[in-house]
Amino acid sequence: MLVDFKLIFIILFFSLSTCFAQGWKVVDEKKGVLVEKSNKTKNDTYHFRATTKVKAPIAVLEKLLENIPNYPNWLYKYELAEVLENLEDTYVFRAKILAPFPLRNRKIQVELTKKKSEGYVNYQMQGVRVTDKQFCVTCEEVIGISGSWELKKITPQLTEVRNTTKVMVNLPLPKSLLYPLFYRAPQKSFVKLLEMYQ
Numbered sequence: 001m002l003v004d005f006k007l008i009f010i011i012l013f014f015s016l017s018t019c020f021a022q023g024w025k026v027v028d029e030k031k032g033v034l035v036e037k038s039n040k041t042k043n044d045t046y047h048f049r050a051t052t053k054v055k056a057p058i059a060v061l062e063k064l065l066e067n068i069p070n071y072p073n074w075l076y077k078y079e080l081a082e083v084l085e086n087l088e089d090t091y092v093f094r095a096k097i098l099a100p101f102p103l104r105n106r107k108i109q110v111e112l113t114k115k116k117s118e119g120y121v122n123y124q125m126q127g128v129r130v131t132d133k134q135f136c137v138t139c140e141e142v143i144g145i146s147g148s149w150e151l152k153k154i155t156p157q158l159t160e161v162r163n164t165t166k167v168m169v170n171l172p173l174p175k176s177l178l179y180p181l182f183y184r185a186p187q188k189s190f191v192k193l194l195e196m197y198q
Helices: 002-022 058-066 068-073 175-196
Strands: 024-030 033-038 045-054 078-087 090-097 106-117 120-128 145-155 158-168
Touching (some): 024 175, 033 175, 045 175, 058 120, 058 145, 158 175
Antiparallel strands (some): 033 045, 045 158, 078 090, 090 106, 106 120, 120 145, 145 158
């Protein structure tokens, strides 16, 4: 009987360790979209992720993520997205993102790098400086952005989609007000995505 207790203790210990190592806390879950924030977030870093399951083959969603000019049709608050460079498995694009008052609209330039294996596609995102100084001159530039898009095949017609984003911005507002603004973007984008593939 003592061996059983030891085994249970070991299983519980490793389960809890894994949970804490991942460091994610659920902040919202509705309409089939799970939004989490990192427990390691500090200072001016906002680190969050959203996950959902979409009724579409992985190849269809792959094409959607690579159709960058189409981003404003489903990514929340994207007003414009333009491809600057398209090399094999690497895209460089810039975008204008609308921001709520009193914040200024944002501009980003991102390098998107694709890696693919059987039943899985990963797009790593890394922010770089906007090269055209005349692009959206009234916008605030966001350089400190990174993250990923992950597509994982569940069945031939069902794909798990996850977006992880880390943003470093110095804003004169408390995190309790800002965090909901940041994770509203993937949440609303994923709801739109689900509506597209009902």
